[in-house]
Amino acid sequence: MSAPETEAPSAVASSPRSARESQHGDVRPASIRRETRIAFFGFYGRHNFGDDLFGYLLQSISVRAPGIRPLIVGASPAQELTHRFHLPLARALWGRPGAMGAAARSVTYVAAVMRARAAIFGGGSLFGAHASLPFAKLIVNVGRRFNRPVAALGVSVGPFATAERRHAFASVLRAIPCIAVRDEASVRAVADATGLAPVNLKDLAFALPALYTPKRRSGDRRTLVVSIHLRQYMDAVLAILTKVDSQRLVDEVLFVSLDDESVAVTGDIARLFSPSNVSVGRFQYGDSITEVVDLLTSATCVVTSKLHGAIVSFVYDVPIMLFCYQRKCAEFLLDNALPGPQEPQPPDDVCVRHVTELLSRGSREQRYSRAGWHLDQFTQFITAIGNVQTRAGAV
Missing domain, CATH: 3.40.50.2000 (Glycogen Phosphorylase B;)
Incomplete structure (x- = not known):
């Protein structure tokens, strides 16, 4: 497979490989840190403001963490998305319907997981009524095959139209040990499907005022x-x-x-x-x-x-x-x-x-003030996933 394209340089420079890593790759001198790539997967690249916003937020949050380099897989060419990840040959087919588009996206997903240290489903209704079950299974299975941790952040889960679809997504959710959802209904859906209640950190956009002053x-x-x-x-x-x-x-x-x-x-x-x-x-x-x-x-x-x-x-307190x-x-x-x-x-x-x-009412009611807290929670989640050790060591 050809080397994947990343369209902008990392915000954090890579460090050289330590010559004294343990045989399991899980001990490195504190003074020598390698760049940690995290691939983010979602409905990016469809020219939808909400989904592109997720890519922008995940990128902005990730680059705040030392040593983290985000790969926003399939992202739209928006000005602010400087860490897009595409394969050169597949990029032209990314949005195409049918088998050709599906193949281009699948190859890109696999390449992104292989290139990254970890994979995160980032933002949106990725496990619900209109979500793609094959897409979710592909990321989870490729992550397992190449020993990459897989997590989910700021996602919705459910509702499921049929018991069969609920059961199919339940198997995917059980294979993702770290899940942070964005609403209480999703907490209940994950608990019903897996027996474990995930944390509700709310939507990624709740951190936006701490990242951008309009x-x-x-x-x-x-x-x-x-x-x-x-x-x-x-x-x-x-x-x-x-x-x-x-x-x-x-x-x-x-x-x-x-x-x-x-x-x-x-x-x-x-x-x-x-x-x-x-x-x-x-x-x-x-x-x-x-x-x-x-x-x-x-x-x-x-x-x-x-x-x-x-x-x-x-x-931003707009009614x-x-x-x-x-x-x-x-x-x-x-x-x-x-x-x-x-x-x-x-x-x-x-x-x-x-x-x-x-x-x-005549004036805006100032009611939202927790952007900084949400930003800290999202940053800690991403950093923790980046630090998960695997048998193969850091990528």
């Missing part, structure tokens, strides 16, 4: 950000916009597409909305993750069906209306005691009332 726009202009990716919410959003416009609750409505799926839906809402008092703008996620963070944190309120549009807004199309959205509201409807299809008048109340 560039906020002037507070004089009141902006409502709308980011919707499902047509089932169009009527409710249009009702919200009509109310907001008629009462002049904001100065501007900004329609934001956070992934390719959002472009058509958000565009249709923008075309159907006929404002009388507010200005209208459009934004589409391109090649900068922090640009989106800047935009969300400058908003007066965010109306979205995208979980990470909501989480990023929440951790949110989140449409709970999946259980993970309702779990986020519940776990953080946030107001708003939690059913998959709330009545239009309930949505309008909620957003009107949020915009009528």
Whole structure:
């Protein structure tokens, strides 16, 4: 297999191999440390803001730890993702559907595990309703074959549509000794599947304010950000916009597409909305993750069906209306005691009332302050996995 490509130099220089390692490779002089590569696996490389954000966060957290070099496997070419990992020949096929794309991704996954010291499933719904069981099995089996520790951080587990799928994922989860989930429902799902309750460190994005200070726009202009990716919410959003416009609750409505799926839906809402008092703008996620963070944190309120549009807004104290199309959205509201409807299809008048109340408060409520704690917990988790010793020693 050809040597894998890493698209940026490590933030920490490698140290030479110690000539006095033990025969098991698990004792090294403290003064001579080698670079520890950790390969992170997730839904990266699909031009989705939330998944790309996970890659950015894992990269940012990892480089804070001495000697850790992250490999964000398959990551999108966003400006901030400087530790992307691709195989040169497979990269062009990465996003292709069908057998060719699957083969390219599989070969890349195997190469990343072989190149790394450990593997971590990092962020997102990687063990649930729409997750790939073959993908999860591949990473676990390759890790076992090449004696690489495998862990999971900031993931959701479940819900499982069938007992067969639950049983299949349970076997994968039992093979991952270190799991940190992002919500209480996942704690219960892992406990039911394995008999052991994992730690709940919450979503990786909860550490974001400790890693990035956004560039906020002037507070004089009141902006409502709308980011919707499902047509089932169009009527409710249009009702919200009509109310907001008629009462002049904001100065501007900004329609934001956070992934390719959002472009058509958000565009249709923008075309159907006929404002009388507010200005209208459009934004589409391109090649900068922090640009989106800047935009969300400058908003007066965010109306979205995208979980990470909501989480990023929440951790920077921006009021949110989140449409709970999946259980993970309702779990986020519940776990953080946030107001708003939690059913998959709330009545239009309930949505309008909620957003009107949020915009009528007049000032942001400062309620989130634990980013530093989450950053420390995530850093300790990654460092611990990097330090796990194997029979073959460090890679």
